[in-house]
Amino acid sequence: MDKINKTGKGFFIAFEGIDGSGKSTQIHILNERMKQAGICCYTTMEPTDSPIGSLIHQIMTGRVKADNRVIAALFAADRLDHLLNDVDGIVHKINEGTTVITDRYYFSSYAYHSVDMPMDWVIQANGPSSDILRPTVTVYLDISPDTALERIAQNRFHQELFEKKSRLVKVREKYLEAFEKLADVERVVVIDGSRSRQEIADDIWREVSRCLDVR
Ligand code: ADP
Ligand code: TYD
Numbered sequence: 001m002d003k004i005n006k007t008g009k010g011f012f013i014a015f016e017g018i019d020g021s022g023k024s025t026q027i028h029i030l031n032e033r034m035k036q037a038g039i040c041c042y043t044t045m046e047p048t049d050s051p052i053g054s055l056i057h058q059i060m061t062g063r064v065k066a067d068n069r070v071i072a073a074l075f076a077a078d079r080l081d082h083l084l085n086d087v088d089g090i091v092h093k094i095n096e097g098t099t100v101i102t103d104r105y106y107f108s109s110y111a112y113h114s115v116d117m118p119m120d121w122v123i124q125a126n127g128p129s130s131d132i133l134r135p136t137v138t139v140y141l142d143i144s145p146d147t148a149l150e151r152i153a154q155n156r157f158h159q160e161l162f163e164k165k166s167r168l169v170k171v172r173e174k175y176l177e178a179f180e181k182l183a184d185v186e187r188v189v190v191i192d193g194s195r196s197r198q199e200i201a202d203d204i205w206r207e208v209s210r211c212l213d214v215r
Contacts, residue, residue: 010040010098011132012090014105016175017141018168020148021193022200023103026141029201030208031101037214042093045103050085052078069121072113076125079106085133091133106130107138107188110138110178115170119178137211138186139204140179141193144168187211 010163013030015023027043034041047053047060056062056074066074082102083090090100106126111123123130145168179188189207 008097010094010096010100011136012094013101013208014107014138015101015103015133015141016105016107016111016138017143017193018145018148018171018175020152021141021143022151022197023141025197026139026200026204027101027103029197033205034101035106037209039099039212039214040097041099041101041102042088043101044082044088046082046105047075047078048082050078050081051207052081054202063081068113068116071101072109072117072122072125075109075113076129079109079126079129081131083129094133098203102135105135105138107140107175107178107186109152111171111175113180114174115167119174119181123182136187137208138188139187139208140175140190141200142172142190145172147194168176 015027017023024045031041031043037082047056052074055064056071056078059066059074061069081089086092093100098105106129109122109126110119145165147166148168169191177192179186189209191200191203
């Protein structure tokens with residue numbers, strides 16, 4: 001059973017979906033299953049808790065104002081730091097043979113920011129990240145904005161900037177557009193996220209273990 005890539009590197013798995021799609025729930029379950037399969041995993045998320053990530057959080061909660069292009073560029077910078085920083089950078093982890101699971105990566109930028117600006121601009125701004133590291137597989141949890149908002153409303157006291165229905169409808173469309181646009185270079189599995197936690201987890205494990213060849 002292959003625990004790491006043939007090159008000795010870890011795998012890189014990105015989870016994507018609109019807010020409330022169940023990413024953190026499923027990352028937790030996948031992490032446990034990977035452990036049982038003997039694969040050492042590190043889980044992480046974007047935006048990060050770096051200084052750039054904190055600035056992003058301040059913008060998202062309305063405490064700091066910024067132009068849409070600045071916001072998109074900050075996310076791209078946060079991502080590069082996420083990949084490259086000396087302390088817990090993803091590239092370093094992967095090179096030492098650790099598999100990394102991230103809650104959001106550049107497809108989040110393609111989907112969320114291209115609602116306000118051309119998708120090609122966003123893809124170009126993230127060119128350094130895609131040059132450095134493309135996910136082994138991107139898992140997209142597909143869920144309707146209505147279901148996502150019901151779940152968010154049940155479990156959170158406040159809604160952030162992007163958690164509005166009309167926006168989530170557009171973001172979902174943009175995700176699907178980005179997957180189609182990049183189908184030749186990216187490996188994406190679309191999972192129906194509207195079912196029970198267990199059904200979704202079983203589907204994800206089937207797809208991920210096939211991509212990683214760890215069944
Ligand atoms: P995300 O990380 O994508 O924002 P979460 O995993 O935090 O999503 O899930 C959002 C909310 O929905 C959480 O309260 C979670 O417990 C709940 N939830 C997650 N998966 C399901 C599911 N399959 N069915 C019903 N509720 C779910
Ligand atoms: P957060 O509450 O951390 O995530 P979630 O609701 O998925 O648990 O908020 C992240 C928000 O940032 C989410 O609305 C998506 C948005 N986002 C972007 O707009 N661009 C990006 O590049 C990334 C990574 C996230």
